[in-house]
Amino acid sequence: MANKRGTAGSAPFHDILRHYAVLILTILSYKFTTATEEDAFRAGQSILSPVAAASRDVRYLLYDVNPPEGFNLRRDVYIRMASLLKTLRKEGDWVLVLPPWGRLYHWQSPDIHQVRIPWGEFFSITSLQANIPVIEYEEFIAESGGPFIDQILVLQSYAEGWTDGKWEEKMDERPCIEKLMYSKDKQGYYRGWLWGYEETRALNVTCLSAQGHASILAPVLQNNLNATSIMLDRSETVLHDHYAEKDYWDTRRSMVFAKHLRIIGDEFRAKYLNSTDKQDQTLYNEDWTQMKNRLGSAKGGPYLGVHLRRKDFIWGHREDVPSLKEAVKKICSLMKKHKLQQVFVATDADDEELAKLKRMLPEMVQYKPTWEDLELLKDGGVAIIDQWICAHARYFIGTSVSTFSFRIHEEREILGFDPKTTYNRFCGDDENECEQPTHWKIVY
Numbered sequence: 001m002a003n004k005r006g007t008a009g010s011a012p013f014h015d016i017l018r019h020y021a022v023l024i025l026t027i028l029s030y031k032f033t034t035a036t037e038e039d040a041f042r043a044g045q046s047i048l049s050p051v052a053a054a055s056r057d058v059r060y061l062l063y064d065v066n067p068p069e070g071f072n073l074r075r076d077v078y079i080r081m082a083s084l085l086k087t088l089r090k091e092g093d094w095v096l097v098l099p100p101w102g103r104l105y106h107w108q109s110p111d112i113h114q115v116r117i118p119w120g121e122f123f124s125i126t127s128l129q130a131n132i133p134v135i136e137y138e139e140f141i142a143e144s145g146g147p148f149i150d151q152i153l154v155l156q157s158y159a160e161g162w163t164d165g166k167w168e169e170k171m172d173e174r175p176c177i178e179k180l181m182y183s184k185d186k187q188g189y190y191r192g193w194l195w196g197y198e199e200t201r202a203l204n205v206t207c208l209s210a211q212g213h214a215s216i217l218a219p220v221l222q223n224n225l226n227a228t229s230i231m232l233d234r235s236e237t238v239l240h241d242h243y244a245e246k247d248y249w250d251t252r253r254s255m256v257f258a259k260h261l262r263i264i265g266d267e268f269r270a271k272y273l274n275s276t277d278k279q280d281q282t283l284y285n286e287d288w289t290q291m292k293n294r295l296g297s298a299k300g301g302p303y304l305g306v307h308l309r310r311k312d313f314i315w316g317h318r319e320d321v322p323s324l325k326e327a328v329k330k331i332c333s334l335m336k337k338h339k340l341q342q343v344f345v346a347t348d349a350d351d352e353e354l355a356k357l358k359r360m361l362p363e364m365v366q367y368k369p370t371w372e373d374l375e376l377l378k379d380g381g382v383a384i385i386d387q388w389i390c391a392h393a394r395y396f397i398g399t400s401v402s403t404f405s406f407r408i409h410e411e412r413e414i415l416g417f418d419p420k421t422t423y424n425r426f427c428g429d430d431e432n433e434c435e436q437p438t439h440w441k442i443v444y
């Protein structure tokens with residue numbers, strides 16, 4: 001784990017043991033919850049047992065996202081799919097199948113197995129289930145009786161664009177515009193990436209031009225009675241049904257980070273940043289449905305939280321990303337202004353940039369997992385720990401248009417921070433009008 005100066009020291013052995021113990025406890029508690037969830041299913045809320053599933057007319061909604069998209073944009077797409085599922089459930093027993101994590105462009109740590117990762121490694125499944133019925137992909141395979149998906153609908157825009165320059169909600173089955181990412185095997189089944197599950201195949205793949213909110217897809221799914229399982233590929237094509245409204249926030253609040261990740265983040269805060277929930281007034285309830293912190297009630301730990309997005313953001317046409325020199329200038333001025341002695345930096349900077357940053361800002365604190373920790377937590381787990389620590393800072397500044405920073409804004413909104421301490425971003429060195437992020441007020 002990182003020491004105070006941000007250099008990666010090796011974690012004491014008992015730390016590693018503790019992390020393993022926490023992970024094992026989490027897995028055990030997950031197993032135990034599935035037993036109680038089976039009871040919930042019998043009460044008609046969730047599905048887990050194949051026999052029980054077969055006795056109902058369960059239909060499965062699966063989805064995937066354009067491969068280059070990152071972790072936090074994918075979290076946003078989950079909210080859109082959850083909303084669609086709620087619409088579908090008005091007329092049927094639909095369940096959302098959680099797409100396993102893996103092969104993400106940004107998860108570049110070498111020698112770590114980062115495919116087929118279940119959602120339970122990053123998020124609390126019981127919390128998700130308090131919002132909508134969800135199951136892990138492997139549960140879907142077990143209870144649907146085989147590795148087949150009946151129908152894949154690849155979403156795409158309209159080849160002709162907006163007609164007459166007028167935007168309207170619509171959807172039509174159309175020839176595929178791009179080359180299909182699925183090909184037929186000798187038996188006539190479709191094969192593709194499908195989260196790295198080679199045995200999974202699809203019976204049918206077609207393209208659907210769609211323009212509008214997620215729930216415009218509901219009739220097509222509901223009326224496709226021949227398909228019990230339908231997967232929407234490129235599901236980021238459709239928009240939020242109710243962006244920043246109650247339904248959005250309900251789903252967002254249900255996306256509670258897995259407990260072992262929160263524990264590691266909390267221990268780091270206490271050890272290196274003198275930050276505890278009691279002192280910082282960041283009250284937390286394991287049951288998100290019971291959590292309603294007043295905005296302005298959270299004080300936050302005595303440190304500045306920074307998310308400094310680099311890598312593809314530097315060369316990818318971002319006039320609004322600062323040079324390291326200007327970023328450090330801004331950090332120092334904020335620390336002075338808010339009388340903070342410590343700064344926690346979350347960043348994806350490469351080694352060269354990181355070394356430069358540390359030379360300019362020697363007091364910076366970073367969460368640096370050991371290799372063993374990283375192997376357990378994976379890049380996604382480390383990203384969540386970084387976000388969790390930033391979410392608890394007295395004052396936060398993030399990177400323009402980064403969904404990584406946006407998810408931190410939301411986490412702070414849930415914790416009850418004054419918006420002035422949250423919706424701040426770095427400006428590009430030559431940016432004249434540096435508009436700050438919008439405050440999307442939480443709705444209960």
Ligand SMILES: C[C@@H]1O[C@H](OP(=O)(O)OP(=O)(O)OC[C@H]2O[C@@H](n3cnc4c(=O)[nH]c(N)nc43)[C@H](O)[C@@H]2O)[C@@H](O)[C@H](O)[C@@H]1O
Binds near residue numbers: 347379384
């Ligand atoms: C250009 C676009 O950028 C979008 O990125 P953006 O919104 O920042 O945010 P994400 O969608 O999360 O993608 C960025 C990924 O980079 C890593 N990363 C970035 N910053 C940090 C950090 O501070 N700490 C840690 N541990 N990891 C970090 C992490 O894996 C994260 O999921 C992508 O979603 C789009 O697909 C596209 O590539």
